[in-house]
Amino acid sequence: MAIKKSVKNVTLKAAPDEQVFLTITIGNAQIGGSVVKFKGSSTIIGKGEIKNLKLGSGMDLSGRALKVVTNILDVNEQTNGIVVTYFFHACTPQVTVFHDTVDNDGDIFSYQIDFNFK
Amino acid sequence: MKKILLAIIITTAISICYGQVPLKINDMNMPTSPAFVLLEKSPSSIEKPSNPKAFAVSLINVWQNNGALEFAPYWFKNRPAYTFDDNLKKKAPIFQTFGISAATAKTDSIRNLSVGFRTQLLRLYSDIMKNTILSLKNKIVDLLSVEDPEDIDLNEIKKAKDSLHNLQSKVTFNTELAAAYMGESSTSKDLASTKAGVWLNIRWTPYKFPLDFVLLARYSWATGANSKSGKDSAFFDYGINLSYQDKEKNFDVQLEYVNRRDYSAQSNYDHFALVANYQIIPGIVAVASIGKEFKAVNNVFALLGVKFGISKELAQLNR
Numbered sequence: 001m002a003i004k005k006s007v008k009n010v011t012l013k014a015a016p017d018e019q020v021f022l023t024i025t026i027g028n029a030q031i032g033g034s035v036v037k038f039k040g041s042s043t044i045i046g047k048g049e050i051k052n053l054k055l056g057s058g059m060d061l062s063g064r065a066l067k068v069v070t071n072i073l074d075v076n077e078q079t080n081g082i083v084v085t086y087f088f089h090a091c092t093p094q095v096t097v098f099h100d101t102v103d104n105d106g107d108i109f110s111y112q113i114d115f116n117f118k
Numbered sequence: 119m120k121k122i123l124l125a126i127i128i129t130t131a132i133s134i135c136y137g138q139v140p141l142k143i144n145d146m147n148m149p150t151s152p153a154f155v156l157l158e159k160s161p162s163s164i165e166k167p168s169n170p171k172a173f174a175v176s177l178i179n180v181w182q183n184n185g186a187l188e189f190a191p192y193w194f195k196n197r198p199a200y201t202f203d204d205n206l207k208k209k210a211p212i213f214q215t216f217g218i219s220a221a222t223a224k225t226d227s228i229r230n231l232s233v234g235f236r237t238q239l240l241r242l243y244s245d246i247m248k249n250t251i252l253s254l255k256n257k258i259v260d261l262l263s264v265e266d267p268e269d270i271d272l273n274e275i276k277k278a279k280d281s282l283h284n285l286q287s288k289v290t291f292n293t294e295l296a297a298a299y300m301g302e303s304s305t306s307k308d309l310a311s312t313k314a315g316v317w318l319n320i321r322w323t324p325y326k327f328p329l330d331f332v333l334l335a336r337y338s339w340a341t342g343a344n345s346k347s348g349k350d351s352a353f354f355d356y357g358i359n360l361s362y363q364d365k366e367k368n369f370d371v372q373l374e375y376v377n378r379r380d381y382s383a384q385s386n387y388d389h390f391a392l393v394a395n396y397q398i399i400p401g402i403v404a405v406a407s408i409g410k411e412f413k414a415v416n417n418v419f420a421l422l423g424v425k426f427g428i429s430k431e432l433a434q435l436n437r
Contacts, residue, residue: 069264
């Protein structure tokens with residue numbers, strides 16, 4: 001059981017007058033869990049399956065970075081492909097998708113992503 | 119002490135004998151790779167391409183050398199919106215479980231090529247089983263939800279994943295279809311059909327209920343040199359499996375009944391076996407069993423005896 005890692009950086013622009021929500025979807029019938037917090041803060045604002053997690057208004061988010069760690073376990077015997085979708089309501093781009101493969105059945109893929117709000 | 123003496127007397131009085139049983143309930147499963155079954159070969163290595171490019175390379179390898187290949191076309195493409203929960207709820211995962219197998223085997227002058235597929239037509243989990251699977255999935259989510267991937271408890275994850283696969287395999291109502299075709303060629307240009315087969319399996323496994331109902335229909339036909347009788351062969355098998363264990367009362371019973379209708383030979387066979395164990399005291403187990411051989415002759419025999427345990431193992435149906 002190996003862990004493969006990938007570090008990513010994504011820049012987002014949030015609508016200043018709207019509330020921003022985050023939903024993380026693990027595709028390919030795999031299982032994943034995430035930890036969400038703002039860079040520089042020790043407070044975890046979301047953990048586990050993330051659905052409509054309120055991040056704040058676009059104005060509040062401007063200039064901040066959101067750190068998201070998503071660990072995906074390959075439980076689908078039909079494929080070693082993993083795919084994760086980050087959906088930010090009221091942001092551009094709204095959808096960010098990452099995909100990769102693990103080498104063997106039962107391996108873990110870990111994404112460590114910084115979402116930087118302009 | 120009286121119990122032990124009685125057991126010794128019974129054991130001495132009755133001889134034990136069990137015949138060979140060609141068909142068991144566990145044989146009534148679908149072939150995982152129908153192409154390999156038809157080819158009657160168990161490949162040493164199987165290529166499993168996960169995208170069209172790798173598939174093309176594997177195909178050439180398999181054709182040029184004796185080899186085997188398995189792939190699931192649906193998963194050649196990523197499915198970002200198809201979650202674990204969606205998959206669990208999917209009642210007819212025909213495309214998701216559609217797997218193709220192919221293999222070649224070359225003798226001196228002839229190359230055999232076999233191609234087959236397998237899919238689940240209907241997959242239903244009981245609500246209790248679904249909830250059990252989802253609870254385990256939630257446990258895995260919790261184990262994965264850590265800031266540093268190095269902090270993931272890999273042993274716990276492995277245990278949970280194995281349990282998950284075990285639970286997922288206990289489909290309450292399962293219908294599977296498989297088929298395969300084999301051809302042979304001596305020139306690498308023409309492919310003459312030699313064998314083909316179709317399997318349909320229906321299994322009902324009620325949750326935490328000791329009975330398991332299985333139905334398997336198989337039809338296969340052969341032409342040319344592979345045709346031994348000049349007839350196609352068609353079998354319709356059905357069976358019931360019971361397994362009950364009462365740990366508190368040190369008692370367990372296993373029952374198996376399988377019936378086969380051979381349409382090509384116009385005959386019926388069946389097989390029945392029952393084993394019951396009762397642990398009198400630790401190390402000494404009373405065993406009762408009854409069976410009927412899987413042959414046309416209706417020879418029934420029964421036995422009742424005591425097994426003096428030198429280990430903690432109980433008598434089991436020979437599966």
